[in-house]
Amino acid sequence: MSGISDPRSHVQSRASSDADVVYVGYRRRGRAIVETQSDQEELTPERSLELANHSPSGFDWGYAGSGPAQLALALLLDYTDDEDVALEEYMEFKTEVVSQLECTEPDGCWRLTGREIDAALRELADEPVALSA
Numbered sequence: 001m002s003g004i005s006d007p008r009s010h011v012q013s014r015a016s017s018d019a020d021v022v023y024v025g026y027r028r029r030g031r032a033i034v035e036t037q038s039d040q041e042e043l044t045p046e047r048s049l050e051l052a053n054h055s056p057s058g059f060d061w062g063y064a065g066s067g068p069a070q071l072a073l074a075l076l077l078d079y080t081d082d083e084d085v086a087l088e089e090y091m092e093f094k095t096e097v098v099s100q101l102e103c104t105e106p107d108g109c110w111r112l113t114g115r116e117i118d119a120a121l122r123e124l125a126d127e128p129v130a131l132s133a
Contacts, residue, residue, distance in 0.1 A: 020038075020113075020114060021036060021079065021114035022036065022037035022038065022111055022112070022113050022114070023035070023036060023079075023111070023112045023113075024036075024037045024109050024110070024111050024112075025059075025061055025071075025101060025103070025109055025110045025112075026107075026109035026110075027103070027108070032059045032060050032061070032067065032071075034059055034071065034074075034075075037111070043059075043074055043075070043078055044074075045058060045070050047074065048073040048077050048086075051073060051077070051083060051086065051087055052069075052070075052073055052090075054066040054067075054069040055067045055069065055070040058070070059074065061098050061099070061101040061110065062099065062101055063099055064094060064095055064099045068094050068099055069090065069091065069094050071094075071098050072090040072091070072093045072094035072097070072098045073086055073090040075093070075098070075117070076089055076093055079114065079117050080121075089121060089124050089125075092124045093120060093121075093124065096120060096123070096124065097117075097120050
C-alpha cells in the first residue's frame with residue numbers, strides 16, 4: 001500500500017473509543033446545521049474544504065449533490081481524524097449514508113452514530129473493486 005491506511009483497521013481501532021459519538025443534523029432558518037450530540041459542538045466545513053471543495057456554502061443531506069459530498073467528507077474526517085481514509089471513502093459514504101439521511105425524528109433532525117459510521121466503513125471496505133476489462 002502506498003501509505004494509505006486500511007479503513008478496516010482504522011474502524012476497528014476507533015470502535016472501542018468513539019463508537020458512542022452521535023452526530024445530529026437539522027435545519028435552522030433554512031441553514032443545515034450538524035453537531036456532535038455529546039458536546040453540541042457544531043461541525044463546520046472548513047477543515048474538509050482544505051481537502052476538497054465541493055460546497056463552500058455549507059452542508060446538506062438527503063440527495064447525492066455537492067452539499068452532501070462536503071458533509072460526508074467532514075463527517076469522516078471528524079470521526080476518523082484520518083485524511084487518507086476520509087478522502088478514500090467519502091464519495092461512497094455520501095452515496096450510501098449521507099444521501100439517505102432524512103429529518104424524520106420527532107424533533108425534526110437526523111442522528112448518525114459512531115457505530116453506524118463504523119458499520120458503513122466496514123461495508124465500504126469489504127465491497128469488491130470492479131476491475132476494468
